[in-house]
Amino acid sequence: MIHMIVLATRNQGKVREMREILRDFPVEIRSLNDFGPIPEVDEDGATFDDNAYKKAAFTAKVLGLPAMADDSGLVVPALHGAPGVHSARYAGKEAADRDNIDKLLREMAGLTDRRAAFECVISLAVPSGPALTYVGRCEGEIAPAPSGGEGFGYDPVFYYPPFGKTFAELSMEEKNRVSHRGAALREMVAEFDKVLTWLRLRLAEAKAPKPDHRQFENNDWSEAKS
Numbered sequence: 001m002i003h004m005i006v007l008a009t010r011n012q013g014k015v016r017e018m019r020e021i022l023r024d025f026p027v028e029i030r031s032l033n034d035f036g037p038i039p040e041v042d043e044d045g046a047t048f049d050d051n052a053y054k055k056a057a058f059t060a061k062v063l064g065l066p067a068m069a070d071d072s073g074l075v076v077p078a079l080h081g082a083p084g085v086h087s088a089r090y091a092g093k094e095a096a097d098r099d100n101i102d103k104l105l106r107e108m109a110g111l112t113d114r115r116a117a118f119e120c121v122i123s124l125a126v127p128s129g130p131a132l133t134y135v136g137r138c139e140g141e142i143a144p145a146p147s148g149g150e151g152f153g154y155d156p157v158f159y160y161p162p163f164g165k166t167f168a169e170l171s172m173e174e175k176n177r178v179s180h181r182g183a184a185l186r187e188m189v190a191e192f193d194k195v196l197t198w199l200r201l202r203l204a205e206a207k208a209p210k211p212d213h214r215q216f217e218n219n220d221w222s223e224a225k226s
């Protein structure tokens with residue numbers, strides 16, 4: 001049985017990467033761009049986990065289909081974890097990738113500790129609420145200046161020492177092999193048979209009539225004692 005899964009994102013960079021990793025699996029991948037307008041989710045959670053679940057569960061509920069969301073971002077220890085969950089809007093609500101990069105480089109000016117990590121939490125939710133969660137992380141450094149034209153977001157300033165390049169200088173295949181999103185998705189695809197069984201059971205459960213729990217409430221146990 002082929003399941004349809006909606007990628008709950010409007011970020012085309014994420015859609016391309018996730019489609020590529022899931023292309024050999026028996027799922028039909030759609031994204032929010034394949035549906036009419038649906039309300040925006042407020043990404044006001046304190047953690048990547050909170051926001052990933054919020055986006056996936058909301059989309060699954062609204063569309064009545066399993067939905068998968070990724071919440072991800074850049075974590076810089078020298079900036080006390082910033083931009084973190086605010087990565088997409090670090091330089092303001094309508095900030096473009098270039099604005100966020102410029103702000104990051106300004107904040108990092110003169111700092112010698114240039115360590116950084118991309119983090120990603122993926123949540124796969126069904127319309128009735130339950131969800132599976134996968135986590136990925138990738139360690140690197142903030143480059144002194146942007147370099148490369150691939151990828152999206154902070155890729156031009158995310159220098160990955162094992163390759164001696166920024167993420168924006170890698171092909172999509174190379175990036176997916178080592179990235180935070182690739183790591184989280186690989187965790188999921190490693191047990192994809194279980195994921196599909198879980199999906200089938202949760203969707204069947206939601207269709208089944210609910211048991212009437214009232215018959216088990218306020219029982220009188222006096223007879224059982226005698």
Ligand code: ITT
Nearest residue numbers: 009010011070071072073074087088152153154155
């Ligand atoms: P959706 O919420 O619609 O998925 P978004 O771009 O708002 O799209 P997030 O809230 O997860 O996504 O914000 C993640 C931001 O972190 C993203 O906009 C980038 O600036 C940055 N980011 C995440 N993964 C990245 C990657 O692989 N390469 C570069 N930047 C990344």
